[in-house]
Amino acid sequence: DPTSEAQGMTVSETEADGLxxxxxxxxxxxxxxxxxxxxxxxxxVSGFAEAIDRLRPDLIVIFGDRFETxxxxxxxxPAGIPLAHIAGGQLSEGTMDDAIRHALSKMSHLxxxxxxxxxxxxxxxxxxxxxxxxxxxxxxxEIVAGTRPDRRTFEKETGIPLDRPSLLVTFxxxxxxPMPADRQMAELLAALAARPDLRVVFTMPNADPGxxxxxxxxxxxxxxxxxxxxxxxxxxxxxxxxxxxxVDGVVGNSSSGLIEAPSFQIGTVNIGSxxxxxxxxxxxxxxxxxxxxxxxxxxxxxxxxxxxxxEGLVNPFGDGRAAxxxxxxxxxxxxxxxxxxxxxxxxFDAPGLAR
Numbered sequence: 639d640p641t642s643e644a645q646g647m648t649v650s651e652t653e654a655d656g657l658x659x660x661x662x663x664x665x666x667x668x669x670x671x672x673x674x675x676x677x678x679x680x681x682x683v684s685g686f687a688e689a690i691d692r693l694r695p696d697l698i699v700i701f702g703d704r705f706e707t708x709x710x711x712x713x714x715x716p717a718g719i720p721l722a723h724i725a726g727g728q729l730s731e732g733t734m735d736d737a738i739r740h741a742l743s744k745m746s747h748l749x750x751x752x753x754x755x756x757x758x759x760x761x762x763x764x765x766x767x768x769x770x771x772x773x774x775x776x777x778x779x780e781i782v783a784g785t786r787p788d789r790r791t792f793e794k795e796t797g798i799p800l801d802r803p804s805l806l807v808t809f810x811x812x813x814x815x816p817m818p819a820d821r822q823m824a825e826l827l828a829a830l831a832a833r834p835d836l837r838v839v840f841t842m843p844n845a846d847p848g849x850x851x852x853x854x855x856x857x858x859x860x861x862x863x864x865x866x867x868x869x870x871x872x873x874x875x876x877x878x879x880x881x882x883x884x885v886d887g888v889v890g891n892s893s894s895g896l897i898e899a900p901s902f903q904i905g906t907v908n909i910g911s912x913x914x915x916x917x918x919x920x921x922x923x924x925x926x927x928x929x930x931x932x933x934x935x936x937x938x939x940x941x942x943x944x945x946x947x948x949e950g951l952v953n954p955f956g957d958g959r960a961a962x963x964x965x966x967x968x969x970x971x972x973x974x975x976x977x978x979x980x981x982x983x984x985x986f987d988a989p990g991l992a993r
């Protein structure tokens with residue numbers, strides 16, 4: 639929730655850009671139990687329905703695969719408002735986000751994907767090819783076009799001294815993984831404890847079920863290793879990208895390690911199944927949630943040999959011009975009849991179908 643102080647109050651970034659906030663929807667969760675997450679979704683749908691009824695938009699643009707994004711999509715459906723969905727067709731099989739993403743695609747009427755593979759997958763889901771556009775990942779636009787703080791400014795604004803080799807660590811609950819998230823976090827922290835030579839910068843987990851246990855583990859670890867660690871609810875987009883440009887590697891199970899980090903030609907240790915199915919740049923080293931494997935993967939991405947192998951790496955998720963393409967298409971694409979969809983059948987053999 640961008641308006642939640644507990645999650646970094648990221649709405650302030652939108653306001654800082656000079657954009658008007660047309661409506662504020664309360665999605666703040668009272669806890670991380672599945673029932674409380676479902677309750678937040680229900681309140682979000684109701685809040686967005688009221689906002690849509692008041693604002694009467696011609697089109698709603700939604701992004702990604704988070705459960706919060708279900709709220710405007712579900713509210714728009716009975717109102718007959720067409721949806722444009724950014725970042726569909728991807729896979730992340732270790733989390734409920736995977737099902738949410740595909741559900742959002744089926745509720746949407748225009749699609750902006752980051753790769754051709756993802757665009758083809760939407761057509762396989764029955765979306766009309768003429769409504770699927772490959773534009774690249776929005777996450778790369780600011781990397782290409784934006785300016786980032788240098789090391790001295792970053793250290794001053796965040797209080798993080800980059801005085802030694804550093805890792806940026808983000809680990810979210812893997813909601814469909816049979817191994818509990820807190821056990822996975824314990825293995826990750828054990829691997830980090832074995833590397834006292836490294837500075838560790840944590841960004842906190844998202845609001846998925848089970849996040850509070852992870853937060854407590856991080857807070858305890860940081861308290862016990864205060865001289866070389868820090869935890870941040872949200873660095874904000876500007877400082878997060880600056881961190882990626884300054885640290886020596888990324889560790890965890892966040893999509894940013896696969897999508898944004900390769901643009902900085904640094905390695906990513908991707909832990910567990912959360913990102914299973916997503917395209918893998920050469921900078922990504924997969925490993926199971928086991929302290930020995932994590933430690934070896936960290937050693938690998940920090941090695942001079944591995945870092946040299948990433949020189950000149952081309953990010954497969956685009957060229958940093960996605961927003962420009964999306965805006966051009968939205969301006970040109972006719973809205974009349976957009977809310978009506980026909981299922982696009984694809985001819986294929988399926989000998990494994992259940993009978």
